[in-house]
Amino acid sequence: MAAITIKNLVKKYGDGFPAVNDVSIDIADGEFVILVGPSGCGKSTLLRMIVGLEDITSGDLLIGEKRVNDLAPRERNLAMVFQNYALYPHLTVYENIAFPLRLAKMDNSEVDRLVRDASSTLELDEHLERKPGNLSGGQRQRVAMGRAIVRQADAFLFDEPLSNLDAKLRGQMRTEIARLQKRLGITTVYVTHDQTEAMTLGDRVAVLKRGILQQLATPRELYENPGNLFVAGFIGSPPMNFLPAEVSGNQVKLPFGTVELPADKAERAAGKGLLIAGIRPEHFEDASIANEGGSQSTFRAKVDVVEWLGNETYAYIPFEAPPEVAAQLQQLEKDLDGEAMRTQLVINLDGASRIREGDEAEIWVDARKIHLFDPSTGENLTVDRDNAGRIAEAEATV
Numbered sequence: 001m002a003a004i005t006i007k008n009l010v011k012k013y014g015d016g017f018p019a020v021n022d023v024s025i026d027i028a029d030g031e032f033v034i035l036v037g038p039s040g041c042g043k044s045t046l047l048r049m050i051v052g053l054e055d056i057t058s059g060d061l062l063i064g065e066k067r068v069n070d071l072a073p074r075e076r077n078l079a080m081v082f083q084n085y086a087l088y089p090h091l092t093v094y095e096n097i098a099f100p101l102r103l104a105k106m107d108n109s110e111v112d113r114l115v116r117d118a119s120s121t122l123e124l125d126e127h128l129e130r131k132p133g134n135l136s137g138g139q140r141q142r143v144a145m146g147r148a149i150v151r152q153a154d155a156f157l158f159d160e161p162l163s164n165l166d167a168k169l170r171g172q173m174r175t176e177i178a179r180l181q182k183r184l185g186i187t188t189v190y191v192t193h194d195q196t197e198a199m200t201l202g203d204r205v206a207v208l209k210r211g212i213l214q215q216l217a218t219p220r221e222l223y224e225n226p227g228n229l230f231v232a233g234f235i236g237s238p239p240m241n242f243l244p245a246e247v248s249g250n251q252v253k254l255p256f257g258t259v260e261l262p263a264d265k266a267e268r269a270a271g272k273g274l275l276i277a278g279i280r281p282e283h284f285e286d287a288s289i290a291n292e293g294g295s296q297s298t299f300r301a302k303v304d305v306v307e308w309l310g311n312e313t314y315a316y317i318p319f320e321a322p323p324e325v326a327a328q329l330q331q332l333e334k335d336l337d338g339e340a341m342r343t344q345l346v347i348n349l350d351g352a353s354r355i356r357e358g359d360e361a362e363i364w365v366d367a368r369k370i371h372l373f374d375p376s377t378g379e380n381l382t383v384d385r386d387n388a389g390r391i392a393e394a395e396a397t398v
């Protein structure tokens with residue numbers, strides 16, 4: 001096991017495009033770090049640079065104390081678990097796991113000990129004599145991990161290992177990988193574009209956009225204190241709502257009404273003109289149910305669609321954004337791979353709420369949880385820097 005230190009790594013492919021652009025991440029021994037971001041942001045490239053499958057254009061890569069930039073993959077002692085498990089169909093599960101040990105000409109009794117150890121950890125004992133073709137996707141995944149375990153590598157590297165599985169199995173495997181990583185205590189770098197995987201698996205998460213590290217923080221820090229609009233929009237499902245906002249004094253004017261802000265937030269956003277407010281769906285509530293906050297934190301709005309799910313309710317409230325804000329939100333949507341619908345407010349209400357479609361409803365908003373972003377740089381003006389991990393310098397564009 002070992003720490004991995006990524007220092008100012010740059011990868012330029014043949015056409016000069018920086019797929020990874022000055023990324024620095026310190027991964028502690030035994031830590032589970034996730035690389036996440038939309039398609040093309042450089043996740044796989046960074047992982048392949050760590051494992052040695054891609055040259056490093058500039059910067060330093062250290063495993064433990066040792067600089068490994070110029071070492072071949074097999075000299076780095078890392079185990080990569082690929083998306084397509086690359087199992088040998090003609091070999092049994094046992095021999096698939098044993099494969100790297102056979103290559104290393106290890107003697108049979110030692111091979112047997114390591115394979116049986118791994119297989120019991122992975123609950124593969126009853127499948128050892130079967131062929132990979134007869135296994136489920138999840139079982140194959142575990143065989144591939146078994147092969148990585150027996151090599152006693154210094155770290156595991158995963159590139160979207162679950163993306164071929166169906167949703168239910170993906171959930172199971174996610175838990176299994178998390179449990180296994182904790183049990184083995186092995187340094188792990190895991191690439192995904194799925195923010196649920198990122199939030200549930202990692203000790204820390206590195207959010208990348210176009211080759212640039214945006215924020216490196218624990219899942220909770222990312223969720224509660226996103227450093228910029230991009231991170232705020234990427235982490236969370238349904239995503240954070242973004243609304244035009246104008247602060248004057250201790251009040252913020254939103255499309256639906258004016259809400260009283262905590263003094264420290266108001267102060268940091270004072271005099272900045274038109275801003276973008278970010279509010280997560282669960283920070284709204286049906287005012288008749290909410291038991292916190294005073295009348296200053298409520299507004300009335302016409303709800304156009306209600307989805308009742310039993311334990312909770314989603315309500316949708318359309319709004320208009322002025323052109324400056326609309327343009328910025330459109331760009332954000334493009335950066336995020338255009339998943340979100342951003343001209344409506346999505347709010348998550350208690351299942352007990354009686355708000356119905358078409359109602360002019362009284363909605364409470366938790367003003368302590370409002371973020372205010374600078375629309376030109378995307379910077380979160382109200383971020384709590386002590387609880388936000390490491391945030392990239394603000395860029396000129398979002």
Ligand SMILES: Nc1ncnc2c1ncn2[C@@H]1O[C@H](COP(=O)(O)OP(=O)(O)OP(=O)(O)O)[C@@H](O)[C@H]1O
Binds near residue numbers: 019037039041042044
């Ligand atoms: N061999 C290559 N030659 C030139 N450009 C490349 C090459 N491989 C990747 N790129 C470019 O580098 C950037 C990062 O690619 P990378 O595969 O690392 O993205 P990714 O974050 O893993 O995306 P995905 O989620 O789609 O797998 C992309 O813009 C891609 O077009």
Ligand SMILES: [Mg+2]
Binds near residue numbers: 043044045
């Ligand atoms: Mg990739």
